[in-house]
Amino acid sequence: MQTLHVDADTWMHRISPRLKLGILAVLGIVLFLIDSIPLLDVAVAIGALLYFRTGLSVGEALKRLRPILLSIAVVALFGLVFNPIHVAIVTVLRLVALVLFAATVTATTSIAAFMDEITALAAPLEKMGLLKAADIGLAVGLVVRFVPEILDRYRAIREAHEARGIKIRIATTLVPLIILTLRDADNIAAAIDARGIRRH
Amino acid sequence: MTTRDLVLSALFAAIIVALGLLPPISIGLIPVPITAQSLGVMLAGVVLGAKRGAIAVLIVVVLVAIGLPVLSGGRGGLSVFAGPTAGFFIGWTFAAYITGYFSERLVKAEQTGIAQGIGFFIASVIGGVVVLYAFGIGWLALVANIGFSKAFLGSMAFVPGDLVKAVVAALVGRAVMAGYPLLPQRT
Numbered sequence: 001m002q003t004l005h006v007d008a009d010t011w012m013h014r015i016s017p018r019l020k021l022g023i024l025a026v027l028g029i030v031l032f033l034i035d036s037i038p039l040l041d042v043a044v045a046i047g048a049l050l051y052f053r054t055g056l057s058v059g060e061a062l063k064r065l066r067p068i069l070l071s072i073a074v075v076a077l078f079g080l081v082f083n084p085i086h087v088a089i090v091t092v093l094r095l096v097a098l099v100l101f102a103a104t105v106t107a108t109t110s111i112a113a114f115m116d117e118i119t120a121l122a123a124p125l126e127k128m129g130l131l132k133a134a135d136i137g138l139a140v141g142l143v144v145r146f147v148p149e150i151l152d153r154y155r156a157i158r159e160a161h162e163a164r165g166i167k168i169r170i171a172t173t174l175v176p177l178i179i180l181t182l183r184d185a186d187n188i189a190a191a192i193d194a195r196g197i198r199r200h
Numbered sequence: 201m202t203t204r205d206l207v208l209s210a211l212f213a214a215i216i217v218a219l220g221l222l223p224p225i226s227i228g229l230i231p232v233p234i235t236a237q238s239l240g241v242m243l244a245g246v247v248l249g250a251k252r253g254a255i256a257v258l259i260v261v262v263l264v265a266i267g268l269p270v271l272s273g274g275r276g277g278l279s280v281f282a283g284p285t286a287g288f289f290i291g292w293t294f295a296a297y298i299t300g301y302f303s304e305r306l307v308k309a310e311q312t313g314i315a316q317g318i319g320f321f322i323a324s325v326i327g328g329v330v331v332l333y334a335f336g337i338g339w340l341a342l343v344a345n346i347g348f349s350k351a352f353l354g355s356m357a358f359v360p361g362d363l364v365k366a367v368v369a370a371l372v373g374r375a376v377m378a379g380y381p382l383l384p385q386r387t
Contacts, residue, residue, distance in 0.1 A: 001268060001270075002268075003268055003269075004269055004276055024278065032343075067273055067275055068275070068279055071283055071285050072283060072284055075285075075344045078350070079346040079350070082350050083345065083346065087345055088345075091346075095282065095283065095344070098282040099279045099282045099283060100279075101282075102278035102279040103277060105278055106267045106276075106277030106278045107267075109267065111268070114265065114267060115266060118262060131201070136262060139213070139259045139262075140266070142207065142210035142214070143213045143217060143260075147214045147218050147221070150214055150218040151218050151222075154222065170239075171371045171372055171375075174243070174372045175375040175379065177215070178215060178247060179379045179380045181214070182212070182247070182382065186204060188207045188211075189202070189203040189207045192203050198206075
């Protein structure tokens with residue numbers, strides 16, 4: 001499965017993931033406390049500068065943010081109908097800046113580094129007996145492993161529908177897809193337990 | 201949590217991801233094709249129940265957070281949490297839990313098919329519409345600064361589509377329960 005991490009070696013890639021996530025969290029709070037348009041302009045400019053320096057081509061960089069920028073624009077236009085223009089501009093700048101910073105962290109942090117942070121975050125929960133931190137990695141691995149198989153199965157079900165001349169409808173395709181997929185659970189669980197992967 | 205429960209949740213998370221990769225499908229009830237990913241959230245609760253359904257959705261949230269483009273349209277990464285509609289995404293987990301909770305209470309194996317379908321529909325509406333929109337509208341109002349009443353009105357445009365999804369979730373939930381029952385029973 002493709003990831004949004006950009007395989008490059010900029011100074012941003014080398015900062016520790018924990019620091020980057022910490023800065024992002026702080027920015028998330030600070031940006032919502034700022035109401036001044038010039039300051040937010042600066043934030044957007046810095047965010048854009050960092051984001052376009054992550055090693056992504058400009059086209060790819062814009063393509064990634066298009067849906068979210070579109071939703072910001074739609075909400076802003078909607079807000080503009082009822083709110084003073086100052087509020088609408090502040091909101092747009094704030095969200096765009098935050099989106100740029102967030103996308104920068106995503107582009108410069110590898111999946112493995114994120115998993116380490118999530119496992120570390122889950123450690124206190126493990127001490128409370130709520131979950132096993134190692135299960136998170138196992139679950140993520142299972143999903144990545146099984147998505148292509150589910151897509152294949154969906155294609156097979158579609159073809160079976162077409163062969164029988166049945167119109168493809170979501171209700172009739174989802175039911176066999178869900179049952180066939182979940183029926184594997186017993187075998188997969190047995191295989192995991194047989195290898196002692198969850199034994200601690 | 202048993203290994204089987206973990207695997208069931210992970211497999212359902214994989215189904216939700218796969219639903220985002222499929223081209224929009226016609227559902228037969230309305231002519232407009234829909235993206236099936238938010239339907240997957242209701243289905244997680246309907247098929248797996250509260251706990252396992254919520255964990256399935258939580259796994260998808262983790263996948264998005266670590267930078268995998270698993271949402272429909274190839275969206276993913278931390279920027280998903282920063283947009284004006286992030287409340288709906290964050291609300292997914294709670295929507296699946298509440299859908300599952302009411303499914304477990306309302307639907308019994310010995311009921312007739314119609315009663316099961318109605319139970320699943322009510323559970324899907326409470327979880328996938330009422331709870332989900334509470335999160336989505338709250339976020340829109342506070343983060344996107346457009347005020348509660350306007351956020352509420354603006355979001356209402358999407359409710360009919362989600363009600364149709366609740367109908368589909370009820371039909372699919374009932375059929376899965378007949379073919380391969382997994383829903384825990386609660387009294």
